[in-house]
Amino acid sequence: MNxxxxxxxxxFRLGLVVVAAVSLCYGLLRVTYNLFFHPLSHFPGPRGxxxxxxxxxxxxxxxxxxxxxxxxxLHRKYGDVVRISPNELHFSHPAAYNEIYNAQxxxxxxxxxxxxxxxxxxxxxQTNYLKSKHSRALVSNFFSRxxxxxxxxxxxxxVRVSLPMSHASPNVTFTLQLDQFxxxxxxxxxxxxxxxxxxxxxxxxxxxxxNFCFAxxxxxxxxxxxxxxxxxxxxxxxxxxxxxxxxDVFIWLLRSFPHSLLARISPALKGLLxxxxxxxxxxxxxxxxxQAMDDAPHRIIYRELLNxxxxxxxxxxxxxxxxxxxxxxxxxxxxxxxxxxxxxVYHLLHNPETKQRLVDEVRSAWPVxxxxxxxxxxxxxxxxxxxLLTAVIKEMLRIAPAVxxxxxxVVPPSxxxxxxxxxPGGPGSKALDNCLVAFSKGPRxxxxxxxxxxxxxxxxxxxxxxxxxxxxxxxPADLKWSEHFLPLFEGQHxxxxxxxxxx
Ligand code: HEM
Numbered sequence: 001m002n003x004x005x006x007x008x009x010x011x012f013r014l015g016l017v018v019v020a021a022v023s024l025c026y027g028l029l030r031v032t033y034n035l036f037f038h039p040l041s042h043f044p045g046p047r048g049x050x051x052x053x054x055x056x057x058x059x060x061x062x063x064x065x066x067x068x069x070x071x072x073x074l075h076r077k078y079g080d081v082v083r084i085s086p087n088e089l090h091f092s093h094p095a096a097y098n099e100i101y102n103a104q105x106x107x108x109x110x111x112x113x114x115x116x117x118x119x120x121x122x123x124x125x126q127t128n129y130l131k132s133k134h135s136r137a138l139v140s141n142f143f144s145r146x147x148x149x150x151x152x153x154x155x156x157x158x159v160r161v162s163l164p165m166s167h168a169s170p171n172v173t174f175t176l177q178l179d180q181f182x183x184x185x186x187x188x189x190x191x192x193x194x195x196x197x198x199x200x201x202x203x204x205x206x207x208x209x210x211n212f213c214f215a216x217x218x219x220x221x222x223x224x225x226x227x228x229x230x231x232x233x234x235x236x237x238x239x240x241x242x243x244x245x246x247x248d249v250f251i252w253l254l255r256s257f258p259h260s261l262l263a264r265i266s267p268a269l270k271g272l273l274x275x276x277x278x279x280x281x282x283x284x285x286x287x288x289x290x291q292a293m294d295d296a297p298h299r300i301i302y303r304e305l306l307n308x309x310x311x312x313x314x315x316x317x318x319x320x321x322x323x324x325x326x327x328x329x330x331x332x333x334x335x336x337x338x339x340x341x342x343x344x345v346y347h348l349l350h351n352p353e354t355k356q357r358l359v360d361e362v363r364s365a366w367p368v369x370x371x372x373x374x375x376x377x378x379x380x381x382x383x384x385x386x387x388l389l390t391a392v393i394k395e396m397l398r399i400a401p402a403v404x405x406x407x408x409x410v411v412p413p414s415x416x417x418x419x420x421x422x423x424p425g426g427p428g429s430k431a432l433d434n435c436l437v438a439f440s441k442g443p444r445x446x447x448x449x450x451x452x453x454x455x456x457x458x459x460x461x462x463x464x465x466x467x468x469x470x471x472x473x474x475x476p477a478d479l480k481w482s483e484h485f486l487p488l489f490e491g492q493h494x495x496x497x498x499x500x501x502x503x
Contacts, residue, residue, distance in 0.1 A: 034086040039424035045074065045083035053085045053112075057246040066482035067242075068404045081421055087112075089423065090406060096419040100409055101441035106130075109444065110408035116244035116485075118251050122324035124332060127410075129443060134314070135325070139304045140447060142213075148450040151212060151298060152375045152458070177208050178462045180221045185467060185498040188225070194472035197345055198493035199226035201459070202338035206231055208455060209333035209448075214326065215296035216282060218275055229271025234335060237272060238488040276327065283322045301329065333448050335486050336402040337455045340438070344396030344456075345463065346479060346494045349471040354392070355464075361388045362465045369466070369503055378457045393456050397438035401487040407440060467498040 048055035123135035220228025439446035478491025
């Protein structure tokens with residue numbers, strides 16, 4: 001049958017014109033409303049930002065300005081409160097932080113922002129506080145102080161475990177985290193090479209979190225020169241978060257593309273996709289026969305998420321939901337710790353006096369090289385608790401851009417007063433990245449804070465007790481980063497010579 005399309009063309013063209021005209025009118029009305037009638041219209045800020053969110057997209061995606069720098073620049077120009085997009089304010093006054101993030105404020109996370117993570121209902125991205133509360137409660141015991149103390153050997157000691165569910169091959173035997181990290185530093189030193197401590201710390205924290213949550217180390221530390229495939233994949237994929245923040249189409253494309261095709265387009269993403277497939281296999285194995293969890297060498301996160309008593313009659317999470325939670329835990333727990341360690345060590349190496357005092361302190365807490373103290377001992381020792389190691393860790397957390405994002409929250413309909421300014425309810429508000437609240441505050445603050453501290457204490461003590469660490473001056477580190485929720489470090493990584501100490 002022949003179908004002639006020509007008779008339809010005029011009406012098709014007319015349709016297009018009508019759609020374009022309606023969109024234009026809608027856009028103009030919207031911009032007029034945002035500029036003159038919106039409840040936030042009296043707040044200062046760039047005109048473009050008040051008109052449309054596309055202004056922010058243009059600044060971040062086209063002009064490639066890091067949002068952290070942009071916010072600072074806008075505050076210099078417009079003052080303490082700036083309207084950075086039609087529905088979003090950002091505050092620079094430190095008082096604003098505690099007024100937004102505190103135990104009483106159970107404000108929702110901003111959907112516009114958190115949808116970029118594309119992890120469905122995973123509790124990190126679950127915008128509604130009450131809905132997130134249940135899943136958070138399921139796993140909070142797993143990250144409790146007591147649980148971290150019990151499992152701290154996963155962070156530090158030379159433990160050998162047989163692993164039934166690794167992505168490399170079944171039943172792999174491997175050494176764990178800090179000891180392995182130190183072994184790699186020694187090996188590089190023997191070859192006369194300095195070590196890339198940025199990648200080294202990222203590999204350490206990635207292996208720790210995967211081991212801790214899934215009993216499935218992805219052995220990032222075993223890659224030559226710390227070039228772990230998953231760790232590098234995270235860096236490569238980092239700035240897509242910014243694109244996803246503005247484009248549902250891009251999120252849809254990423255979701256719909258077959259993984260094999262994605263891996264071919266960007267071989268660098270292969271590590272991440274392998275990681276995701278390995279977790280998926282693990283989850284499917286567990287859902288098929290839950291006793292697979294008993295094969296793991298220690299308690300793993302799925303036991304909490306699938307615990308019938310804790311679920312209390314709610315639907316059992318699907319494989320996709322478990323995968324979303326797993327990915328969130330990995331992302332939240334790996335890059336953050338690595339960034340804080342790298343930034344802290346960079347500053348120590350550039351402040352030789354403070355570094356020497358720290359070395360002396362750690363040595364007096366750890367006199368015999370082969371008998372490392374426990375996390376509690378390091379933390380509890382009076383002179384350490386009150387003095388340098390703790391102080392250094394606090395300072396590292398304060399200056400490192402572990403999570404530079406604005407963490408936007410939605411002001412409830414009743415409105416709020418923030419830093420003395422009355423904010424109407426409904427539209428979003430953005431809080432200050434106050435440097436002393438690295439783990440955030442309030443009901444949606446960091447769930448992994450205990451594990452984070454444990455890793456920071458142990459890693460710092462191990463590095464400075466086992467090695468004489470010197471910055472590689474031939475490779476001067478550039479700590480320049482841009483914000484994509486997490487920081488993407490774009491310049492030369494921190495390289496250091498690590499000479500092993502004998503006693
Ligand atoms: C030094 C290390 C760390 C820093 C600085 C840090 C920082 C943060 C911050 C600022 C948030 C708030 C994010 C938001 O409001 O959207 C957060 C949330 C979170 N963090 Fe961490 N984190 C660290 C380590 C960890 C570790 C080791 C884990 C372990 C899995 C973890 C798991 C989480 C989770 C699950 C959330 C979401 C909580 C919720 O939405 O209720 N973090 N973290």
